[in-house]
Amino acid sequence: MPQSQDDLENIPRYQRGFEWFTHIVQTEMKERPWRRLGILSFYDKPYADTDSIYLSPKQVILAMAKEVKKKETGLLIVVDALEKGEMGLSTKQGFDQFMEIFDTVFPDSVKYYFGNKASDRKWLHEYDPLKIPLSWLVKRPDIFADILSDASPIGEDIGPGDAAFENIEGMIEVLLEKLGPPSLTEEVMGKIKSTEASDYAGEAVGLMTVFVSPTTAVSRGVKYLGKFMSLVKDRRKAEVKKVYEEWESRVEKGYSKENLLKFFELDDKYDAGLDEALADYKTVLLVVETRNSLYDLFLPLVLQHLVEEIGYLPPEDRPKREPGTEEESTSAETEEWDTDALTYSDIEEVDSEQLSDLDDAQLPKVDIEFEIKSDIDITDADFEGKPETILFLDAATHLSKFDRSFKFALGLPDKYPNLSVSASFYTDKEKIIDSLEEGVLEYMKDRALVFDLHPDIFDDVTARMPITRKAWLMAQLQEMEQLRSEGDLAVLEYYPSEDPKWSLRKVAKPESKVVREIRSWFRRG
Incomplete structure (x- = not known):
């Protein structure tokens, strides 16, 4: 029996927002292939929160995922469970909807x-945990070194040798040494004394803010590393000692064996079944609850492990080994740290006096106004049994604190021809x-949905655009803001x-028959 108009209106704002956005996806934005898709906003909050609709990045992701999911396509959706908003996944109501x-x-x-699973958000904990095989990480100290370098509270560049370990106890030692309070050696003190407070600009470095509890941080005046450095410079030993004691305690408790085993699996035969699910063309949902915690740095690790499982690496890009004896082969397996994951070329040191100063006029500008042509036909490629897979990564901005891992994650379509992101x-x-700006610009080239944007990034996007076209685009943005001020929503x-x-798409109420059709699509899906 057809639903009445009253029935269609008597639905939650959350569902209404999803259905309205799905309508424009299925009508005005249909059949636009991409290898990269950027979903962009200014604020870390819902795109719309009005009396009529509630629309968040997750609902947009679901609508776009529905549009691109094909019968023989794997789909992996990674969602941040701690988004802001009254109907985020961190609330029971938002999660259920x-x-x-x-x-x-x-x-x-x-x-x-x-x-x-330490929070009181029990509704997030009902699914099977996804763990990282410890044996996988043991063989990849270069990956662990990059993660630790990005997370280092003092900006230490950690090499694979210093990140290597053989078992869970060894991993704990590395974590405590590299992420615990730094020893105030002459070298470290020299760096601190030579650093101006403006260099920190009130920004926390690495994971500093999670090592010291917010309450203590505020009361001690060391919420940010810059202020902590001031304490050290002023040699306020009593306050530094208290901070160090708490810092050390939090790291020891946080990275205890009991807690690490919630993220890492000791059994060499462990198989979560995720790659099999994608090979069967099922949709996989990964709910992540690590934001702003000691375990933030494990998210890049799980992503790298996943893509090694599901990503197809062309033969010409695979690490090449010289033929040799069995003994040489065994030695290479234990000593060589090159992997299919992160690899970086060394940059030769250059005397700063040899470099000329660059002003803004000399810096290259990004031209978004050109057509991207892919050299890879992913529909006809032979991926040796690995499925074409589409990854939706929610709240990617939070990964940008891990510079190298962030670049790796966003560069997946270049490295693995069967992956789109x-x-x-x-x-x-x-x-x-820089890494965040570069990532956003890169993900605006193939296709982008812009709900709002930082003005500096907008200037880069339009740097080489004719002034007449830029004025036209500004008019579209002004219309977006006008609609928003009236309680409506549009996306560019x-x-x-x-x-x-560029096209302005208004997210408006569809006709009743359209809503019924949308719901029938879902039932058929």
Whole structure:
């Protein structure tokens, strides 16, 4: 029996927002292939929170995932469970509404949880935990070294030798040494004394803010590393000692064997079944509960392990080994740290006097106004049994604190021809770091959905655009803001193969018959 108009209106704002956005995806933005898709905003909050609709990045991800999911395509959706907003996954109401839509759209799915299950958000903990095989990480000290370097509270560049370990006890030793309070050696003191407070600009470095509890941080005046450095410079030993004691205690408790075993598996035969699920073309959901915790640095590790499992690496890009004896082969396995994951070329040191100063006029500008042509035909490629897979990465901005891992994650489509990646970003940062800006610009080239944007990034995007076209684009943005001020919502879509490349899409109430059709699509899905 057809639903009445009253029935259609009597639905939650969350579902209404999803259905309205799905309508424009399925009508105005359909059949636009991409290898990279950027979903962009300014604030780290819902795109719309009005009396009519509630629309967050996760609902947009579900709508876009539904549109691109094909019968023989793997789909992996990684969602941040700690998003801001009254209906985020961190609330029971928000979680239930998200899962109701997810289960409706993707009934044949597999769900995993990544976190330590220590919070009171029990609704997040019902799914099987996804763990990282410790034996995998033992063989990849270069990856662990990069993660530790990005997380280092003092910005230490840690080499593979210093990150190597053989068992869980060895891993604990490395974590305590590299992420515990630094020894105030003459070298470290020299760095501190030569660093101006403006260099920190109130920004926490690495994971400093999670080593010291917020309450103590505020009361002691050391919420940010810059202020902590001031304590050290002023030789306020009593306060530094208290901070060190708490810091050391939190690291020892946080990285205890009991807690690490919630993220790492000791059994060499461990298989979570995620790659098999994707090979069967099922949708996989990974719920992540690590934001702003001691375990933030494990998210890049689990992502790198996943892509090694599901990503197809062309033969010409695989590490090459010289033929040799069995003994030489065994030695290479234990000593060579090159992997299919992160690899970086060394940069020769150059005397700073040899470098000329560059002003802004000399710096290269990014031209978004060109058509991207892919050299890879992923529909015809032979991936040696690995499925074409689409990864949706929620809240990618939070990964940007891990510079090298962030670049690796966003560069997956270049490294693995069977992977396409969509990433959602927010850009409301006091200082836009280079890796975040580069990532956003890269994910605006193939296709982008812009709900709002940081002005500096907008200037880069339009740097080489004719002034007349830029004025037209500014008018579209002004119309977006006008609609928002009236309680409505619009999104600016960029797609280089269309003319015009930029299109303003209003998220409006569809007709009742359209809503019924959308719901029937989901039932058929």
